[in-house]
Amino acid sequence: MSMLVFYFYKFVIVPLAYFLLQLCRPFLNGKLREMIEDKNQGFYHIKKAHSENEIALARPFWIHAASGEIEYARPVIRELKKQHPDIPILVTYSSPSAKKILTGLHEVDVWAALPWDLDFLIAKFIKKWNPRILLFSRTDVWPVLASVAKKQNLPTALFSATFADNSSRLKGITRYLTRFALSHLSEIHCVSAEDIQNLESLHLKVPVMASGDTRFDQVFHRLENPKALKSELIPSPEDFIFIAGSTWPEDEAVLLPALEKLKALHMQVIIAPHETTSEHLDSLEKKMHDLGLRFVRYSQAQVWPAGSILIVDQVGILAELYTWADIAFVGGSFKKQVHSVMEALAAGLPVLVGPFHRNNREALFYQKKNFSSGMIVQVVHSAEDIAVLLQRMKKHQEQIPHIKEEIRAEIGKNRNSTLRVLSSIEKVLQ
Numbered sequence: 225m226s227m228l229v230f231y232f233y234k235f236v237i238v239p240l241a242y243f244l245l246q247l248c249r250p251f252l253n254g255k256l257r258e259m260i261e262d263k264n265q266g267f268y269h270i271k272k273a274h275s276e277n278e279i280a281l282a283r284p285f286w287i288h289a290a291s292g293e294i295e296y297a298r299p300v301i302r303e304l305k306k307q308h309p310d311i312p313i314l315v316t317y318s319s320p321s322a323k324k325i326l327t328g329l330h331e332v333d334v335w336a337a338l339p340w341d342l343d344f345l346i347a348k349f350i351k352k353w354n355p356r357i358l359l360f361s362r363t364d365v366w367p368v369l370a371s372v373a374k375k376q377n378l379p380t381a382l383f384s385a386t387f388a389d390n391s392s393r394l395k396g397i398t399r400y401l402t403r404f405a406l407s408h409l410s411e412i413h414c415v416s417a418e419d420i421q422n423l424e425s426l427h428l429k430v431p432v433m434a435s436g437d438t439r440f441d442q443v444f445h446r447l448e449n450p451k452a453l454k455s456e457l458i459p460s461p462e463d464f465i466f467i468a469g470s471t472w473p474e475d476e477a478v479l480l481p482a483l484e485k486l487k488a489l490h491m492q493v494i495i496a497p498h499e500t501t502s503e504h505l506d507s508l509e510k511k512m513h514d515l516g517l518r519f520v521r522y523s524q525a526q527v528w529p530a531g532s533i534l535i536v537d538q539v540g541i542l543a544e545l546y547t548w549a550d551i552a553f554v555g556g557s558f559k560k561q562v563h564s565v566m567e568a569l570a571a572g573l574p575v576l577v578g579p580f581h582r583n584n585r586e587a588l589f590y591q592k593k594n595f596s597s598g599m600i601v602q603v604v605h606s607a608e609d610i611a612v613l614l615q616r617m618k619k620h621q622e623q624i625p626h627i628k629e630e631i632r633a634e635i636g637k638n639r640n641s642t643l644r645v646l647s648s649i650e651k652v653l654q
Contacts, residue, residue: 436641
């Protein structure tokens with residue numbers, strides 16, 4: 225059955241999708257059009273003073289990270305370059321949004337658009353760059369790519385893979401494509417034993433192991449190598465600080481009424497919107513003003529007045545701001561799906577999430593972990609829920625250093641998955 229589904233995918237679905245996308249391309253704009261054009265052109269960028277031939281002769285490590293999956297690949301890239309400084313690193317992407325991130329990764333020697341999932345294009349790409357191994361970050365194992373790589377004796381591995389029991393990849397017709405693609409890999413590194421159990425229904429003959437989540441290594445690296453924050457705004461150790469990270473208007477519609485209820489609580493609040501457009505920030509400030517909440521913008525503030533909400537209008541510093549706080553709310557969870565809770569947890573914070581959090585493995589897993597503060601991750605459904613939990617935390621403020629130390633110790637158990645993955649991959653290469 226897997227072969228029949230694969231042939232239908234290879235000879236019907238892919239050619240048809242390719243034809244329709246080419247047909248529609250002149251009428252498209254934004255990232256979708258850029259993706260099509262990058263693939264059509266075979267776009268690539270060499271970042272260092274090397275030629276294509278030099279990179280091919282050195283046989284690069286090839287890592288595929290579709291888009292946000294680059295966050296799982298970062299520590300792998302960094303460690304590969306540390307262990308093998310003379311071997312180039314080639315990274316392919318599916319979404320053009322990854323290009324901005326890749327531009328800033330100095331360990332990457334060349335990055336390119338992943339070719340269309342067609343035999344001859346994949347074979348041409350492999351011949352051009354002559355990689356020694358292909359590593360898939362998190363997801364995006366394309367069936368034809370996996371098949372061609374195996375035919376050409378190119379070792380392949382998937383790392384930081386997670387398969388929820390309700391994953392669409394394990395259901396219906398899709399499960400046969402998933403089975404075909406994964407069965408052509410050299411090995412699979414899942415996040416947990418639960419993921420391995422959920423894969424059992426595919427009856428794979430490929431080595432599958434639980435090696436952990438490499439993104440935790442990236443989060444710890446970030447905390448250990450922080451970006452600079454405005455020193456004049458650093459809070460006092462005696463302050464009780466609540467931070468809401470990556471918020472959307474739907475989150476703020478619940479958060480702001482909670483903060484209105486807590487005006488007399490003597491706490492400092494940080495709100496870091498996911499989108500820092502002028503329209504969003506102006507709208508947010510108007511809502512705060514209407515509720516009688518005082519505020520200052522991070523970029524403009526010289527001091528952080530007591531009782532004022534610090535609105536973060538600068539991107540890229542949320543992980544560092546979590547280290548200022550005592551408790552966090554992670555946004556997206558009143559909109560559609562929660563953003564990553566890893567950074568807040570790694571900073572030692574108890575985390576609040578709204579009802580839309582089931583997309584996030586850590587948000588689910590750490591609801592089961594009960595420490596001094598209660599559950600490490602707690603679900604809130606209303607402004608009243610948020611207000612009650614913040615009041616409770618403030619009441620026991622003297623316990624916060626102990627709570628944070630407990631959480632850091634628990635989250636610290638997730639370290640070193642990158643080394644486990646690479647140790648196994650070295651054996652594959654040998």
